[in-house]
Amino acid sequence: MKSRLPRRVLPWPSYSPDLNPIENVWAVLKHNIENRIKKMVAEKVKISQSVFLNLIREEWDGLEKNVIVNSISSMKNRIQACIDAEGGHTKY
Numbered sequence: 001m002k003s004r005l006p007r008r009v010l011p012w013p014s015y016s017p018d019l020n021p022i023e024n025v026w027a028v029l030k031h032n033i034e035n036r037i038k039k040m041v042a043e044k045v046k047i048s049q050s051v052f053l054n055l056i057r058e059e060w061d062g063l064e065k066n067v068i069v070n071s072i073s074s075m076k077n078r079i080q081a082c083i084d085a086e087g088g089h090t091k092y
Contacts, residue, residue: 021071
């Protein structure tokens, strides 16, 4: 027997940032990079494109796995918050 999903269309787009756990990962990565850049500027270190790209790679490689796991684990709460807000803004 073939099961079917109910024909229900959500009233907001499926690509909503509220439902995208990578957005939190990007935010953490951005925060870490900004902190390192501020420190380098304070130390008067020249920041070339290659230095900047290496810094991004270092921060990505050094990102704590729990940041990613926590973002994924929060999906149940994110989806519920989105439903409760009827597609509007949430705390996420």
